[in-house]
Amino acid sequence: MSAAEQDNMLPDPEAATLAREGATQLARLLAEKPAAERAQIRLDGTEMIVPRQAVVLLREILGQMARGNAVTIVPTHAEMSTQDAANILNVSRPFVVKLLENGEIPYRKAGTHRRIRYEDLIEYKARMDRDSREAMDALAAQAQELGMGY
Incomplete structure (x- = not known):
C-alpha cells in the first residue's frame, strides 16, 4: 500500500482516540490563547512555527478523525x-x-x-x-x- 493510499484511509480506533485527545487539547489551547497568531509545533524533534489558521484547521481535521472520518483538504478555488x-x-x-x-x-x-x-x-x-x-x-x-x- 502506498503512502498516499495510507493517508486516505479511515482512521483505526487507536488513531481516532489520539485524534480525539489532540482535538480536545487544541480546542483548549485555542480558547486559552485567543490572541495568539502563531503556534510552535514539534514533530520528532524538529520545531517549526505555523499560523493560527493552520492550528484551527488541524483541530477540525482531528475532530473528523475522532469521529472515524477520512479527511480530504480541497482549496476553495479548486x-x-x-x-x-x-x-x-x-x-x-x-x-x-x-x-x-x-x-x-x-x-x-x-x-x-x-x-x-x-x-x-x-x-x-x-x-x-x-x-x-x-x-x-x-x-x-x-x-x-x-x-x-x-
Whole structure:
C-alpha cells in the first residue's frame, strides 16, 4: 500500500482516540490563547512555527478523525469534475449534470467537460442543508400544532 493510499484511509480506533485527545487539547489551547497568531509545533524533534489558521484547521481535521472520518483538504478555488461533485453531494453524476444545466450550480466548460468550483458546490450544499432544516422545522411545528406527539 502506498503512502498516499495510507493517508486516505479511515482512521483505526487507536488513531481516532489520539485524534480525539489532540482535538480536545487544541480546542483548549485555542480558547486559552485567543490572541495568539502563531503556534510552535514539534514533530520528532524538529520545531517549526505555523499560523493560527493552520492550528484551527488541524483541530477540525482531528475532530473528523475522532469521529472515524477520512479527511480530504480541497482549496476553495479548486475546480472539480461532475463525478467529484456527485461524490461530495452523495448523489449520482447525472443528477449533478441536471443541477448544472438547470442553473442551480455555476460551472464552466473545458472542452466537453464541465468544471465546478468547489466554493460554488459548497454554497449549493449549504443552501440545500438550510432548506432541509427549515422544512423539517416546519413539519415539526405542524406536528406539534396537530398534537401528533412528537
